[in-house]
Amino acid sequence: MHTIYVGDKPIYLTTKVDKETDFKVFLLKSVDLAKVIRMLNRTNLQAVYLVGKKEEKLLKQFLKKLPNVIAGGGKVYNDEGKVLFIYRNDKWDLPKGKVEGKESIEETSIREVEEETGVDGLKITKALQTTYHIFKRRGRYRIKITYWFEMKTNYSGELIPQEKEGITKVKWLGKKKIKKAMTNSYANIKLLV
Known part of the structure; x- marks a missing residue:
């Protein structure tokens, strides 16, 4: 099963569904x-x-339905084990942004963290899960695919x-402060944290 968010509400891609209660079911096709x-x-x-026939084709089918925006981001740890967060649009978030030119997704992720926070000396230690969410830009819906x-x-x-990107704060947060920040964050970020 795959999950794509519209705000904090999920669209689940699946091959089977139990009886409907507080959700609706549609054919993906x-x-x-x-x-x-x-x-x-x-x-x-x-x-x-959204129900399809073959598990391995669900995401591919869904991604064809809207223009895709590819982004990269980072969950950055410092020497104290704290995680780097940004505050944008009145929510706590992790730094991320769109691919530019021919850069790799890893290069994008490092560049975006540096640009949005001022932090450098970044080393990727491992890939995390990819997240998907739908947003509206210039009157059209798009799917943002973020590689973390x-x-x-x-x-x-x-x-x-990076104030021109609407970021008003950058903070290193420890476990207790992360827990509090997650009460005012996005569903995709909660998955990663």
Whole structure:
């Protein structure tokens, strides 16, 4: 099963579904995705299941339904084991952004963390899960596919929020503060944290 978020409400891609209660079921092949997105945004519906025939083809089929935006991001740890967070659009988030030119997804992830936070000396330690969410830009829905990487750094300098990207704070957060921050974050970020 794959999960794509519309705000904090999930669209699940699956091959089978139990009886409907607080969610709706549509056939992936023929679904009107714009209608589903509006339904999730404007009603108290909690989730939508899109059903397809073959598990291995679900995501590929879904990604063809809207333009894709490829992004990379980082869950960065410092020497104290704290995680680097940004505060943007009144929510706690992890630094991420779109691929530029011919850079690799790893290069994108490191560049975006550096640009959004001022932190450098980043080393990727492992790949994390990929997340998917739907957003609207210039009147059109798009799917953001974000490839995440765990990173480490021994950077101890000033944290500089990239204000032109709407980032108002950059902070290293320990376990207790992360737990509090997750009460005001995105579903995709909660998955990673």
